[in-house]
Each structure stands twice: as structure tokens, then as C-alpha cells.
Amino acid sequence: MAVTKFSLFYLSVAIVLIISQIQVSLAEMMPKGKTKFKFLSNIYHQNGNDGTQVADNSGREEANVFEPMIFIETQISEHTAINADFVFDAWSAASDTKLDGFTGASGKGIGPQTRISGNFGLRQEYGSTEWHAKLGFSSEYDYRSFNGSVGASKGFAQDNFTLGLDLRYFADAVKLFQDITPTNTATISDYLPRQVLAISMQASQILTIKDIVQLSLDFVRATNNLESTASTVVIGGVREVESLPDSRARYSSGIKWVHGVGDSSALHLAYRHYFDQWGLSANSISSSYFISLRDDLDLLEFSARYHQQSQVDYFAKSFDVSHSGFKTSDSDLEDFDSYELGTAYAYTLGDQQVLNIDLENIVWDNGVNYAIRSNGLRYAYWQSSIGFEF
Amino acid sequence: MKYLILLLTLSACANVPQIDRGHLAKRMMSLDPRPQENSFKNEIRAFREGAVGGSSSVGGGCGCN
Incomplete structure (x- = not known):
């Protein structure tokens, strides 16, 4: 098993390095010295009363998230751009108050929790070949992550056909509740390791002057401590922490078709199929x-x-006392149908001078989405961004 | 193998010369016209659905418990 895992890893690295050596992608480069900036604010709300994983049997899954994001990219030479993004999360979750008498995972008293994360990257483009790399981190009370990624894409046949490959690795750590009986004095572990390896491949082809199609394949392998921090199960009427395997291989494939309708509209259609080692499809x-x-x-x-x-x-x-083996009641791992609708409008303000700085191509973008699941969860989110170049 | 055949089939499609790609250059014809906004959507779907993959959100914490 170990041989298989390492062979896969080295094969992936080799493929990425080979493509990188070809020196080639299609991401648009800016003139030297130009910088792109975007501030995106996300406000998310969810609610539901059927979450069987919630410790107090209420099923209440209310959560509110405020997540501002900043994206920056600067062109430092004709062929090279550097970029960074930063995310700050603040959220409150009803289920958090049901464990340890405080905020569940946080243990810092009832109130909002926070997360910060950042990524720093480099992108180079030579002709029809592009490669990129990123290093990132994320930190919250019960989760932290250090991660890196490398990828490349190359255009063929005068860029009518494009092939891309990405490899990402996350060295994460998570705190899990160990003893929740009784729940108001639950004890949480120190950081436990978790690893995630992700490989993705995309291929796109221009079909006509108004049609383009993209195929994608993804493989994700997560290992060690894959339980969710606040998810519990009922065994013979008593609440215990969930228990899940230490390995999960996940596979997905997708196809997307973009079709121009007339001169001023376009239809995007996409389908994705997914299956994994835990039996979820x-x-x-x-x-x-x-x-x-x-x-x-x-x-x-x-x-x-x-x-x-x-x-x-x-x-x-729920589970019988006689049950042995892995167990979860997490509603996100249950069978369900989900329906989502959304709309968004991007409004171009054009070029403006702010504080004696000439800002170009200012775009204000707003969008809302609403989703409902057949197992009781509903969520909605609003996104608002302002982006410009200088 | 079937994906390889599909890829080879696609790569054999008739080419559209660069001079005829004016319509394809429009933002609405991009494969992902709102990439930053979609990074948040993918994050939600990665943690609210058991079917992660096909997106950039595969690790690094969720900020959602």
C-alpha cells in the first residue's frame, strides 16, 4: 500500500515537472508593473433542524459566516507575476454551544470564532505554456494547515486545445473531541495530523467561434483523523464522537460546455460525477x-x-449498542438532493482617480445564492466585491 | 482509457484561427467568468456536501465546523 501511495506521488510530481519544463499557459499576463486588486466580502447563513450529528439532539444547524477575501497580483516582469490572497473568517454556529459548555471546539466562551489564511504564489508564462506555484497557510482554533501547490498548462494547435495539471498537498492538523460524556465537560485533543493530496487535470477545446468545452478529472486522497470536530453519534441512547476510517480516496470527473447565444449572451452547462472510498457517489x-x-x-x-x-x-x-466499526450521523454525509439558485451583476465603473491614484477598470460585483437540501438544511449567501487595476 | 480517447478526439477538432476568436475573448465566454467568487462557492460545497473534488477546496480548514 505504501509503495502504491509513494509511486503515485512521485509519478504526479514527475508529470508536473515534465510539463513545467516544456515551458508554457494561457492565463493572461499584464504589462510589467501593473497590479490587480480585488476585495471580496462573503456573508453566509445556514439553518436547519435535522442535523442528527448535533450533540444536544436538537438537530439545529444554524451558522453565520462573514468571510472577507483580498486578492492581489503584480506583474514583475514580462513573463512573471506574483500573487497573494488573504482570507479572514468570523463565524458563529449554534451547534458549537452544545459541547463543553462553551463554544464546542473553541473552548473560549460563547461567541464568534475566527480563522485567517493566506496564499503566496508565482506564475510564469512563455508563449503558450504557463506554470504556477503557491504556498499557503490557514489557522483557526481547532484546525491549522500548511499547504503547497504546483501546476502547469500548455496550449496546443494554436491554443485551440489546452491541457493543464495541478498537484496540491496539505499538511493539516485538527483538534478532535475525545470524551463528550457528559457533553458540558467534553475534552478536546491536541493537534492531530491530517494529510490531503490532490491531483487535478483539465483539458479544454475550442469547438467553434462560439463553443468551448472543458473536461476535468480529480483525485483527492485524505489520510488520518478525518472525523469532524463537533460531529457526534447516538449509540444506544448515549452521545459519543463519530468514528471514521483513516483514509479516503475520492474521484471526480466533469464536463463543461460554454455556448455563445447570439452576440451578447452565453450559456454555461456543467455536469460532474463523483465517487469515493467511503461509498458516497x-x-x-x-x-x-x-x-x-x-x-x-x-x-x-x-x-x-x-x-x-x-x-x-x-x-x-442512530446506532445500536451492539454496533462495531465506523459510524457517523453527519448530515453532510447523508443521502440528499440539493437545489440552488443564484444571480449576480458585475457593474463596470471604469477609470477613476482615488487619493491621487489612477485606478483603472473598476468593477463592482454583487451576487446572491439560495440553496435548499432534501434533508432539511437551507443556506444563502451574498457576495460583494470591488476590483481594479493600477 | 475512455477519457484518453475523448481527449484525443477533442484535440483532433477543427481549429478556430486566432483572428476569429473575438467572441470567445468576451468575459461571458470564459470557462470561469467569476473565479474569485467561485472560490467561496466551492469552499461551501466542499464542506456542505460529501462530494469534494473538481474544485480548489480540498483542505486547509473550513471555518465552519
Whole structure:
């Protein structure tokens, strides 16, 4: 098993390095010295009363998240750009108050929790070949991560066909509750290791002057301590922490078709199939209709998505005392159908001078989405961003 | 193997000359017209659905418990 894992790892690294050596991608480069900046604010709310993993049997899954993001990219030479992104999360979750008498995982008293994360990257493009690399971190009370990624893409046949490959590795650590009986004095572990390796491949082909299609394949392997911090199960009427295997291999494949409808609108259709080592399989269909307004300055989007998944082999709403083996009641791992609708509008403000700085191509983008699942969870989020170049 | 055949089939498609790609250069024709916004959407789906993959959100914590 170990040989297989390491062989796969080295094969992936070799493929990425080979493509990188070809020296080639299609991501657009800016003039030297130019900088792109974007501030994106996300506000998320979810609610539901059927979460069988919640420790106090209420099933309440209310959560509120505020997540501002900053994206920066600077062109430092004709062929090279450096970039960074930063994320700050603040959130509160009803289920957090049910463990240890404080905030569940946080143990810092009832109130919002926070997370910070950042990524720093480099991107180079020579002709029709591009390669990129990133290093990142993330930190919250019960989770921390150090991660890196490398990838490349190359255009063939005058860039009609593009092939891309990405490899990502996460060296994460998670705190898990060990003893939750009784729940108000639950004890949490120190950081426990978790690793995630992800390999993805994309291929796109221009079909006509108004059609492009993309295929994607993904493999993700997560190992060690894969339980969720606050998820519990009922065994013979008594709450205990969930128990899941130390390894999960996950596979997905997808296809996306973009079709221009007339001169000022476009239809995006996508399908994805997923299956994993825990017995969960899923199908997702999504569509978006984009309308270009004001001579392509503004963009209006209407989107819809349907997702259906089966439950993992270890899921049950409750377990008998005689049950042995892995067990979870996490509603995210249950079988359900999910329906999502959304709309967004990107408004171009153009060039403006702010504090004696000439800002170009200022775009203000707002969007809302609403989703409902057949197992009781509902969520909605609002996204608002302002982006510009200077 | 079936994906390899599909890829080879796609790569054999008739080429569209660069001079004819004006329409494809529009933002609405991009494979991902709102990449930063979609990074948050993918994060939600990665942790609210058991079917991660096909997105950039595969680790690094969730900020959601």
C-alpha cells in the first residue's frame, strides 16, 4: 500500500515537472508593473433542524459566516507575476454551544470564532505554456494547515486545445473531541495530523467561434483523523464522537460546455460525477446564463444547480449498542438532493482617480445564492466585491 | 482509457484561427467568468456536501465546523 501511495506521488510530481519544463499557459499576463486588486466580502447563513450529528439532539444547524477575501497580483516582469490572497473568517454556529459548555471546539466562551489564511504564489508564462506555484497557510482554533501547490498548462494547435495539471498537498492538523460524556465537560485533543493530496487535470477545446468545452478529472486522497470536530453519534441512547476510517480516496470527473447565444449572451452547462472510498457517489448538474450589457462592460448572471448524493457506508441516524466499526450521523454525509439558485451583476465603473491614484477598470460585483437540501438544511449567501487595476 | 480517447478526439477538432476568436475573448465566454467568487462557492460545497473534488477546496480548514 505504501509503495502504491509513494509511486503515485512521485509519478504526479514527475508529470508536473515534465510539463513545467516544456515551458508554457494561457492565463493572461499584464504589462510589467501593473497590479490587480480585488476585495471580496462573503456573508453566509445556514439553518436547519435535522442535523442528527448535533450533540444536544436538537438537530439545529444554524451558522453565520462573514468571510472577507483580498486578492492581489503584480506583474514583475514580462513573463512573471506574483500573487497573494488573504482570507479572514468570523463565524458563529449554534451547534458549537452544545459541547463543553462553551463554544464546542473553541473552548473560549460563547461567541464568534475566527480563522485567517493566506496564499503566496508565482506564475510564469512563455508563449503558450504557463506554470504556477503557491504556498499557503490557514489557522483557526481547532484546525491549522500548511499547504503547497504546483501546476502547469500548455496550449496546443494554436491554443485551440489546452491541457493543464495541478498537484496540491496539505499538511493539516485538527483538534478532535475525545470524551463528550457528559457533553458540558467534553475534552478536546491536541493537534492531530491530517494529510490531503490532490491531483487535478483539465483539458479544454475550442469547438467553434462560439463553443468551448472543458473536461476535468480529480483525485483527492485524505489520510488520518478525518472525523469532524463537533460531529457526534447516538449509540444506544448515549452521545459519543463519530468514528471514521483513516483514509479516503475520492474521484471526480466533469464536463463543461460554454455556448455563445447570439452576440451578447452565453450559456454555461456543467455536469460532474463523483465517487469515493467511503461509498458516497454524487451527480451535480449546473447551468448559468450570462448576459453582456453596455457593450460588454457589465455582466448579468442567472444560475441554477442540482446536486444529488448517496450516503457514506458508515452513516446512520442512530446506532445500536451492539454496533462495531465506523459510524457517523453527519448530515453532510447523508443521502440528499440539493437545489440552488443564484444571480449576480458585475457593474463596470471604469477609470477613476482615488487619493491621487489612477485606478483603472473598476468593477463592482454583487451576487446572491439560495440553496435548499432534501434533508432539511437551507443556506444563502451574498457576495460583494470591488476590483481594479493600477 | 475512455477519457484518453475523448481527449484525443477533442484535440483532433477543427481549429478556430486566432483572428476569429473575438467572441470567445468576451468575459461571458470564459470557462470561469467569476473565479474569485467561485472560490467561496466551492469552499461551501466542499464542506456542505460529501462530494469534494473538481474544485480548489480540498483542505486547509473550513471555518465552519
